[in-house]
Every structure is written in C-alpha cells, then in structure tokens.
Amino acid sequence: MRNTKQKKLVYDIIYSTYDHLDARSIYNQAKLEIPSISLATVYRILNELCDLGKVLRIATDNEDNFDRIDTKHAHFICSKCNKIIDIFDYTLKYKMPDNIVYNYDLVFHGICNDCKRNEVK
Amino acid sequence: MRNTKQKKLVYDIIYSTYDHLDARSIYNQAKLEIPSISLATVYRILNELCDLGKVLRIATDNEDNFDRIDTKHAHFICSKCNKIIDIFDYTLKYKMPDNIVYNYDLVFHGICNDCKRNEVK
C-alpha cells in the first residue's frame, strides 16, 4: 500500500467538512488541486478508505455518500430534499450472540425542518 | 390507482416469504405466473408499494432488497456472503424535535455465524 498524493487529497477533502459528499463532488473538488485526477481513482480510493475504516459510507437510494469517521452518530435523510443531517441524540442497545457486529448504520427517514416549513406556506 | 393482477402478484410474492428479495428475483418468480410481465413493471410496482408503505426497501451497497412490512425490526448484513438476517432483539430511543420521522432503517454489519465457522476451518 503506497501513499499517493491522490489518496491524501481525497482523505483531506472528506475531513475538511462535516458535509456528506458523494463521489462526484469529491472528484470535482479534487480536480481543483490535481486537474489530472481520474473519477475511477476517486472511487478506488473511496473503497480503500472505507475498507480501512478511515471513512464512512452512507448508502442511499441513489448514490453513496462519504463521511469522516467521527463520534458515532446516526443520519436523518429528508425524503423531499435528500439532505443528510447528523443525529447524535439517541441510544441503541442490542444483543447479537451469533453474529460478529463490526458496525451499524442507523438512518432516519422523514421530512426535515426546512421542507416542513415550506409545505405550510 | 387501479388494482392490476401484476400489482397483486408482486405483493403476494413479497408476502409469501420472510426472505429479502431483490427486484430480479421477484421478476423471475412473477414470470412463472404472468410470463409476459416486464421487469420495468416490477420496478414501478415496487416503488409504488414502498411509497404506499406496504413494502419495505432495504438499501444495500449493490442492489435494493424488498421485505414485507412486519413487526418493526433491524437487519444484519454479512460482509462476506451478503446474507440478510432479521434482528428483533434491540431497543432504540431517540429525540428529533426539528424533523418529522416517519421511519428508520437500522442495519448491522459484520460476519455472520456461518461465515465465522467457515473461517475457523
């Protein structure tokens, strides 16, 4: 495993924000720094970072989003505008005697505050 | 909204099992009953049933899976064999003052019992 400037850049872009970026956005940002970077390279690096547990993948109905590893938290996805909001205020307890659990994804679905307001208007 | 035999069939296939079927499997089963049914029709009906809250969509890394609406439960997806296992033994509490929550998806990731055993061999 070699450390390339492409890997460092993709990692830095994800960790430069608390937003949840998709591969295309990361690619567009990366091109500003390394114009020759390839979209396929971004995808390959994203897979590698996820496998190494350095980046979190959020699977949605359309495209995947990528997030920094942070305090463990859940996500709220608005069914109207598809915005993703971090959720910290929850507790989860579980028992799983048979299977080994490495991680979990908790995603709430509904209508966000902004869309709720716009509906009333 | 009209009730067609295609809609009834797709619904019945999903409710005939506790398995989590993908669109292609549902299509293949449906063809046994209605050979002329179209894959696009299956997708359209699946979207409709999900929107109506009659069927549950489980988004995974590759293709979506569909499940009957049942006692609310979580899922465990094995990272090795991609098997999906229903999980009932958990408790979740949350506060969401700003957003309206309609539903949540809870997915555990890890290694299932079968794959764990096979690794040891």
Added chain:
DNA sequence: TCCTTAATAGTAATGATTACTAATAACAGT
C-alpha cells in the same frame, strides 16, 4: 539512482434502475 510493482489516468463496460411509447385493460358511468 535504479528497479519493482502498486497506483493512476483515461476510457470502455457493467448492471441496476428509469424513461418512453404504443398497446392494453381497469373501472366509472350509462
């Protein structure tokens, strides 16, 4: 500096899902 080979850039391919359109069939009104 040199060599090995992992990683990249660029592009073609894949595969799930959706869009489109002419033909069909629910079903409300008669």
Added chain:
DNA sequence: ACTGTTATTAGTAATCATTACTATTAAGGA
C-alpha cells in the same frame, strides 16, 4: 353488460453510478 376514458403495462432504449481494463507513471525499498 357495454363504452369511453385513461391509468397501467410490455418492451425496449436510455441513464447513471460504479467497476473493469490497460498502458503509463511514480512510490519507495535496495
């Protein structure tokens, strides 16, 4: 039951995120 309207379907083309492929480049150890 018959008819007309129009939602739905079958079949296929298109879309779009992601992956595969390959010649070229560049980490990084010796």
